[in-house]
Amino acid sequence: MPSNIVRGWSANICYFHRPEPLISRLDFAAKLTHSKYVALLADDDLFLESGLNSCMGELETNSNLIACMGRTLGFRQSEDELYAWPVYENQAGYAVAENSPRHRVLHHMTYYTPSTVYSVVRRREWVAVISSIKKAMNLIEPTKIYALEEYLFESSLAVLGRSTVLSDLSWLRNLESDGATKNPTLGRSDYQLFSDWWQDSQNNAIREQVLELLSGELSQISELKDDEIREILREGFAKLSEFILMRHNQTIYRRIRFRRRVTLHFRHKFPKIWERLSSRVNKDSQALIRGGPLNMIDTDEILQSFGILMNPKDLEEISALFARRKFIP
Numbered sequence: 453m454p455s456n457i458v459r460g461w462s463a464n465i466c467y468f469h470r471p472e473p474l475i476s477r478l479d480f481a482a483k484l485t486h487s488k489y490v491a492l493l494a495d496d497d498l499f500l501e502s503g504l505n506s507c508m509g510e511l512e513t514n515s516n517l518i519a520c521m522g523r524t525l526g527f528r529q530s531e532d533e534l535y536a537w538p539v540y541e542n543q544a545g546y547a548v549a550e551n552s553p554r555h556r557v558l559h560h561m562t563y564y565t566p567s568t569v570y571s572v573v574r575r576r577e578w579v580a581v582i583s584s585i586k587k588a589m590n591l592i593e594p595t596k597i598y599a600l601e602e603y604l605f606e607s608s609l610a611v612l613g614r615s616t617v618l619s620d621l622s623w624l625r626n627l628e629s630d631g632a633t634k635n636p637t638l639g640r641s642d643y644q645l646f647s648d649w650w651q652d653s654q655n656n657a658i659r660e661q662v663l664e665l666l667s668g669e670l671s672q673i674s675e676l677k678d679d680e681i682r683e684i685l686r687e688g689f690a691k692l693s694e695f696i697l698m699r700h701n702q703t704i705y706r707r708i709r710f711r712r713r714v715t716l717h718f719r720h721k722f723p724k725i726w727e728r729l730s731s732r733v734n735k736d737s738q739a740l741i742r743g744g745p746l747n748m749i750d751t752d753e754i755l756q757s758f759g760i761l762m763n764p765k766d767l768e769e770i771s772a773l774f775a776r777r778k779f780i781p
Contacts, residue, residue, distance in 0.1 A: 503622025522622025
């Protein structure tokens with residue numbers, strides 16, 4: 453990060469440049485946290501203040517919750533226009549609210565949608581889960597498993613307590629880049645699916661070590677014993693593996709993989725034609741929010757049809773932010 457930008461930030465922002473694996477950076481951050489709540493955000497994503505306030509308000513009101521998240525929009529900027537559309541639509545009305553830790557984990561892993569990894573979480577639980585994942589990853593590395601840290605976080609937090617997703621918009625996810633890791637469902641990748649790793653008998657020993665480590669760590673802040681947590685996680689990961697395999701084999705994903713291969717080939721061979729075509733597709737099918745002055749009434753109606761509530765003030769700020777084409781510290 454350029455030093456002139458860092459110097460312009462407010463005093464309560466601490467910047468650390470640590471070129472190391474994600475979980476190592478999170479473990480470093482966990483040791484620095486002193487706030488009541490913690491939330492994880494990628495450096496090219498945005499949180500809305502109103503959404504975060506709603507999540508913290510829910511946690512203040514409901515002591516039975518340990519995590520709360522708002523709804524999500526994906527966005528992409530193209531020239532002078534900003535395109536945004538709802539993502540993670542299964543989050544609508546989603547909650548991991550069962551009384552039993554076992555039932556919470558099984559419910560969450562059977563009908564999986566990410567609902568806590570980018571949520572507002574109580575600090576004690578967030579720090580404990582991140583610390584346990586860091587130790588588990590030390591056992592698994594250098595094996596590359598797609599979204600493993602996310603799966604470990606979501607399942608571990610479900611062991612420790614309840615969570616919910618509000619209708620308030622809180623997270624804007626940048627979809628302009630493919631990300632640091634490639635989803636093996638959508639094409640070639642150095643990473644393997646969690647289901648492939650979990651079901652491979654050659655991984656039995658390391659799998660048991662991971663379960664033993666996680667259960668031992670989580671039992672320190674849970675009323676459950678080590679062996680109870682270990683069996684809950686074992687069942688949960690088996691359900692998650694089934695879910696990932698089912699999704700991977702669905703016809704729609706086979707079509708996506710084929711379409712992606714054709715798209716990459718066409719974009720490489722005919723870049724100018726591709727630019728015109730992709731621009732037209734974006735305008736016709738993805739444009740919920742346009743660059744320049746936004747029509748707040750139309751946008752609000754569209755979002756409400758997806759069960760998403762948005763503060764009009766946030767919409768104005770987003771419009772001004774992208775009109776200037778820069779992020780303001």
